[in-house]
Amino acid sequence: MSSVTSRVPATRRITARRQATRDRVLEAASEVFAERGFHGASVEDICERAGFTRGAFYSNFSSKDDLVLELSRRHSEALVERIRAASKQERARADEMLQAVFAALADDTRSKEQWLVLTTEFTLHAIREPGARRAWAAQQRRVRDELVAVVDEAVARQGLTLPMPTDVFVRAAIALAHGSMTQRLVEPRSLTVGELERTVLPVLLGVDA
Amino acid sequence: MSSVTSRVPATRRITARRQATRDRVLEAASEVFAERGFHGASVEDICERAGFTRGAFYSNFSSKDDLVLELSRRHSEALVERIRAASKQERARADEMLQAVFAALADDTRSKEQWLVLTTEFTLHAIREPGARRAWAAQQRRVRDELVAVVDEAVARQGLTLPMPTDVFVRAAIALAHGSMTQRLVEPRSLTVGELERTVLPVLLGVDA
Numbered sequence: 015m016s017s018v019t020s021r022v023p024a025t026r027r028i029t030a031r032r033q034a035t036r037d038r039v040l041e042a043a044s045e046v047f048a049e050r051g052f053h054g055a056s057v058e059d060i061c062e063r064a065g066f067t068r069g070a071f072y073s074n075f076s077s078k079d080d081l082v083l084e085l086s087r088r089h090s091e092a093l094v095e096r097i098r099a100a101s102k103q104e105r106a107r108a109d110e111m112l113q114a115v116f117a118a119l120a121d122d123t124r125s126k127e128q129w130l131v132l133t134t135e136f137t138l139h140a141i142r143e144p145g146a147r148r149a150w151a152a153q154q155r156r157v158r159d160e161l162v163a164v165v166d167e168a169v170a171r172q173g174l175t176l177p178m179p180t181d182v183f184v185r186a187a188i189a190l191a192h193g194s195m196t197q198r199l200v201e202p203r204s205l206t207v208g209e210l211e212r213t214v215l216p217v218l219l220g221v222d223a
Numbered sequence: 224m225s226s227v228t229s230r231v232p233a234t235r236r237i238t239a240r241r242q243a244t245r246d247r248v249l250e251a252a253s254e255v256f257a258e259r260g261f262h263g264a265s266v267e268d269i270c271e272r273a274g275f276t277r278g279a280f281y282s283n284f285s286s287k288d289d290l291v292l293e294l295s296r297r298h299s300e301a302l303v304e305r306i307r308a309a310s311k312q313e314r315a316r317a318d319e320m321l322q323a324v325f326a327a328l329a330d331d332t333r334s335k336e337q338w339l340v341l342t343t344e345f346t347l348h349a350i351r352e353p354g355a356r357r358a359w360a361a362q363q364r365r366v367r368d369e370l371v372a373v374v375d376e377a378v379a380r381q382g383l384t385l386p387m388p389t390d391v392f393v394r395a396a397i398a399l400a401h402g403s404m405t406q407r408l409v410e411p412r413s414l415t416v417g418e419l420e421r422t423v424l425p426v427l428l429g430v431d432a
Contacts, residue, residue, distance in 0.1 A: 051347075053262070131350060138260075138343055141408045151410040178422045185406060186399060186419050193398020199350045201360040210395050213387045217427055 036074050039064045040088070043081045048128045052082065052135035079146050082136045083153060089129060090157045094164065096121065101168040108172040109223045112216055119191065120207045130195045158184050174219050183218065190214055245283050248273045249297070252290045257337040261291065261344035288355050291345045292362060298338060299366045303373065305330070310377040317381040318432045321425055328400065329416045339404045367393050383428050392427060399423055 042064035046055040057078055061071050075081055100114040140150040161184045169176055176183050190210040197205060206212075216223035251273035255264040266287055270280050284290055309323040349359040370393045378385055385392050399419040406414060415421075425432035 051351075131347060134343060134347060137405060137409060138340060138347075141340060142260075147409060151413075154406075154409060155413075177426050182414075182418065182422050185402065185414065186423050189399050189402020189406070189419055190395060193394065193401060196346060197363075197394060197398070200346060200356060200363060204360075204364075205391075205394065209391065210398055213391050214395050214423065214427065217386050218423065 032074070035066070035070060036084075039066060039071060039074060040081065040085055043078075044085055047082075047085075047132050052078070052132055052139060079136075079139075079143075079149070082132065083149055086133065086136075086153055090153075093119075094157065094160045097161065098164045101164055108174060108219070108221045109216070111168065111172065112219070112221055112223045116208055116212050119211070127195060127199060130192065130199070134196075158188070161187075169219070174221065177218060177220075186218070187211055187215060241283070244275070244279060245293075248275060248280060248283060249290065249294055253294060256291075256294075256341050261287070261341060261348060288345075288348075288352075288358070291341065292358055295342065295345075295362060299362075302328075303366065303369045306370065307373045310373055317383060317428070317430045318425070320377065320381065321428070321430055321432045325417055325421050328420070336404060336408060339401065339408070343405075367397070370396075378428070383430065386427060386429075395427070396420055396424055 039060065043055070043060045046059050046063050049055075050059065055078070057068065057071060060078075060081070061068055064071075075084070096118040097115055100118040101111055103111060103114055106114065136146075136150065140146040158181060162180045165176075165180050165184060168174075169180075178186075191208065194205065194208050194210040197210075198207070212223070248269065252264070252269045255268050255272050258264075259268065264287070266277065266280060269287075269290070270277055273280075284293070305327040306324055309327040310320055312320060312323055315323065345355070345359065349355040367390060371389045374385075374389050374393060377383075378389075387395075400417065403414065403417050403419040406419075407416070421432070
């Protein structure tokens, strides 16, 4: 290993170590947020869980907000990638494509619920803090823009017509997915996983699913 | 006035005084929640605002949760009543009826936003506290049941057909309305008031609105 390492330039070695530190802090943050909520979790708690000093923390992240934004960026990238892959299946009919997308979204329900709670807490925080609000708004917009591209491509490939601008469709899909999850957290078993988006989106797309 | 009062039975006088006390506490609670959030507001803060002792508070309400549940009950009753009235206009076409319902919902946007923040905070609290969760779930169910009756009547009157069970339609409408408001709070001006429900619900109802 050391012979391999010695051939890697010093700056790349530093970047890789820095990345490993960031990953460990983010993993610890994710656990502590799930256990104590956004407001209940302190930077100290997260440092202790990660086994880092506050100095190491602050040389990697500027604040607790920064952690949520980075966790969200990673989470959204993975989600958009799963949706993109599911929507691109060759020779799938429109209903099959939609079922594949819903199956990709239904993956990993437990961690999605923890994630929904964290992002809802952060949304409330952002509504009260202008700096966090602007960063959160920019992040939401980036994710929606990526989803708009995915939906436009899928709709064109399937020869479908959306009865509204794609951005409004994507916003509605997000609202329905959040609504399904929130309603299930408050009233478990009163609706199935993803029931609202599975019921409404095929109607909007004119697909029997 | 005193001659009128003297003809009212003692129990009714007590009930009216009790109701006035409850109203004053609820009004104070509503203000303090808007200023400091559900977690930031204490029973002490609310008593001070209302000019009542903790004793007077606890002889009327069992907890801060109880206040939110009662505020929510009143808020929902008023909202359902506005929707019911708007949906019942005689001789209105389906698109006119829908526009009237959306206008009724768009009323009073500022206080609805404060209300959304409070109910979102309470939903997060309820997800973590089984007692609050059960009470909140029961309340949500009652509101939905009333809205299901309103929608069923309006759909029958207009000769429309819903492409899904009415309860799922109502749940979707609530999710879209929450989504519109939340997205507007994070990204003001990025969408218009009620844009998601105004765009999606007519498609589901097969109405050109």
